[in-house]
Structure formats: C-alpha cells, structure tokens
Amino acid sequence: MSKRWYVVQTYSGYENSVKDDIESRKESMGLQNKIYQVLVPEEQVEVVDKKNKKSIKVQKMFPGYIFVEMEIEKEMDDNTWFVIRNTPKVTGFLGSSGHGTKPVPIPQDEMNRILQKIGQLEVAKFDIHEGDSVEITQGPWTGQIGAVSSINEEKEIIVVMISMFGGRATPNELKFDQVRKLPQIDKA
DSSP: OEEEEEEEEEOTTOHHHHHHHHHHHHHHTTOTTTEEEEEOOEEEEEEEOTTSOEEEEEEESSTTEEEEEEEESSSBOHHHHHHHHTSTTEEEETTOOSTTOOOOOOOHHHHHHHHHHTTSSOOOOOOOOTTOEEEEOSSTTTTOEEEEEEEETTTTEEEEEEEETTTEEEEEEEEGGGEEEOOOOOOO
8 A cells, every 4th residue: 555646636726625625525534544635735936016016925836736645555445536536626637537537646756846845845965966986776787886977956867977888988877866975085
C-alpha cells in the first residue's frame, strides 16, 4: 500500500469549497485511512494597480484543480474514488477518461516540486559542486568514481564524467540521490 497524489478538476473558483467538502466527507464516511491530504496550492504574487502601487496577492497556482493524497492498494479503492468523484462541483480526475476508468497519479517528483514551492516540503541541501569527485551509489555504474561536470538544481540531475571504454571520459546523467560526495584531498 502506498500514498499517491491525484489531481481533481473542479469548477473554477470553487477549489476551497470542494476541499472543505472532501475533508467533511472523509470524516463522515470514515475514510481517514484512505484520504490523507487535500491541497489547493497557492502562491504570493506581486501585483501593480492602475496607480502603479505594488501589493502582494495570494492566488491559486492551478485554478480549477485540487490535489488529493490517497492510499491505494493495487488500484485506487472504488469507494474512495467514488466519494471524491461525486463531491459537488467536482468534474473529474485528471488522467481519467471517465466511464469508470481509474485516474493516473501525478508523478511524485512533480508533486514534490509543487510541495516545495508552497513550503510543505523542505528543499534538500545538495552540497556537491562542479569539479567535485563523487561515487555513484545506485544504478548500473554503482561504485564508479567520477567528476561532476554539470548540475541541474531544478530537475535534481547531475552529470558525472566517468572513465570507461579505454579511459575515455563519458558523461552519465544521474539523480542527486544516486551519488555521494567524496572527501577532497588537499594537494599540499
């Protein structure tokens, strides 16, 4: 069993109302162990009025959509799916063609970026820089040592040059969690 995030489409402007309704239905129908979180992601944006006066406004990041974290077994529980789908002002799940088909969960890395942006998930500190030596800890190149040639913080991807095929430096794209930094050796 695992928790997964699903995107629920609502009437635009009714996201908070739908969130409250799902939370209420979760309690009244005893689905606390199936439905965990219901989110309406919001962000603060700076707006400038007609008089050139700046102010901060809170706005929905995804108007017309809410995010629901649910427990699933092999497939989404029919009762849980039915409860959410039949909540007033819900038009359906994103990734479901309707007619009783089960929706597709949002990829966890995509959801993590949303949670980080709204401050619900701490951004992990990545203390590796270009030129550092690293050891690959996961995947087919486990145990190989190489030098970092580039880092993409947003996608959490690192390119490591490892020596292979007769000593040629070959770039390998890896996730942040697939490498560990090696101690730097002082050349004194």
